[in-house]
Amino acid sequence: MNEERITEKLNILADAAKYDVSCASSGSKRKNQNKGLGNASNGICHTYTEDGRCVSLLKILLTNHCIFDCAYCVSRSSNDIKRAAFTVQEVVDLTINFYRRNYIEGLFLSSGIFKDADFTMERLVRVAKKLRTEHNFNGYIHLKSIPGASDELMREAGLYADRLSVNLEMPTEAGLKLLAPEKNRQEMIKPMGFLKNEIIQRTEEKALFKKAPMFAPAGQSTQVIIGATPETDQQVLQTADHFYRNFNLRRVYYSGYVPVLSDSRLPALNTSVPMVRENRLYQADWLMRNYGFHVNEIVNERAPHLDLDVDPKLSWSLRNLHVFPIDVNKADLQLILRVPGIGLLSAQKIVSARKFGKLNWDQLKKIGVALNRARYFITCNSTSFERRDLTAMSIKQFILSTSQSKYLKNSVTQLGLF
């Protein structure tokens, strides 16, 4: 390997891939067979960038040559930047050698579209195939599906990859039309439908025949860019909800738009990245997937935007004070999960522990409940009831004055913009 050249390629092609926020490496259960290399099951973050995002995969583009011209993308054809392309073997070598040194959990390979969809997809598949069949590599592989690629290639990709993703890019069709006029939403959704059916079918086969090959065992995910177009949080979350329900997506990623190009259709270059909003969307998404919240409870016609100063669960609680207070010694797990300041783990602990006796404030605190928030919404085995007759507004003020949000503290300047 020519050190200088490969270093340059890696710099260019990692730099161009970094705006894709998907980084998960869990959800698969690939075992190390016949003394091969690696196993995909753990989802380990091996390091963290200086902005605090986790790095678990070697995330690169095969090439940043692209025939398309999407306004939000650094690789777009009209952008005057250095171009580079890896060979299949180079990507394989990097992956294996990084993996052996425990730098990464695997590979996330994406690509600009050179020539056409199939031509590009075929090369991505070749990398995965080589890793699996020639190197007995059982680490994690995430391939970006190229919209418009043929079903045959998608099917082959699913045999070698743990996860496949098609990025929706914009939360709505109108947004996409504006910024990526060459792309077609239906064409992007088509492979998702194909993959969904294929995954279901293969899972059924797998249940019948243990030896049936795995097919994208970590499922599919997608990404939407936030803040490049004017969609509301309601539109964003409803899109996410739609895809969770109808395409069995494992994850939807929200990527706060980083202004890298000047274009009249886009926010100005000095616009800051909507990090608080992005964080709130992830919290809302989490509530939908793990806490049994319906999307309409979180955002609706009356509240189309997520609160930026408090998290969505607290925001929901303040809008629904009639549900509270809840007696943690009696209430169902589902209801306890809706209390601000009580997470999945503490909720389960409460339900286990109360079989031994009623819990009081002190014990709740030790179990891990954030009392500075929760105490306005619950009663327990203590006589004092903290909520008194406070209004939603004053509860919010009390909580805000006692908690320091990492985002609010760090980004006063940023918040001024909202």
Place this chain on the structure above:
Amino acid sequence: MTTLVYDGSFEGLLTAVFEIYEHKLQHVKMQRGEWLSTALFENVIEVVTDDKRAGRVLQGLQQKLSTGGLQRLYAAHMADIENEDGNLVGYIRYAFDAKQNIEEDYGNRYVLRLAELMRMIRREKHRMEAFIRFQKLKDETFYAAIEPDFNVLPLLSRHFKNRYADQKWLIYDMRRNYGLFYDLHQVDFIVLDFAISKPDNVISTYTEDEGLYQNLWKNYFKSVNIPARKNTKLHMRHIPKRYWRFLTEKI
């Protein structure tokens, strides 16, 4: 208050519990270390580790705790976290004295403390699984030095054996001076004599491409950073500084 001095082994701890019940002791303090007859104070008992007595306590525990519960107790003790023996003994006594299984009684301070200890140990184990950086030596062994806060090296064995079945590897705990070595067949504990081969000296035994991949990794780490999103506080919370000197990308 009675102080029990024992040898620090799990069997020793169980023997101590036996003595606590035999002498009907109420308030006890646990101390690891050697018995020094010259430093005799009042109410100090020397616990002589005894397999039979330990075995009886273990049998009792097996009836009171699930297999998982017993394993957690063992792991918490092995991890060697300072001044926790008293809590572990408290946990054992609570388990013995209660009529039902107490593992999920999170209202109890000992049960809660064990859960906390497990969280600390798991986090440390997880961090090691993430932050270990192997360097390839000339003999094709992948070598990594670590200095975990707690003694979690034994807990790493299975993870790395499953992960790197086709390469020889050695993970060495510099603070506790012992390592795990996988020779393509099995994992063994080993002690290196650094008087002969200093850890810094292994650099001379690197393979040729080791430097190349280290540099590529450092470059990659720089390339994926998005300056517009910089958040040093968050970064430091994820990778505390004490791990940096073992992280290729941070050196």
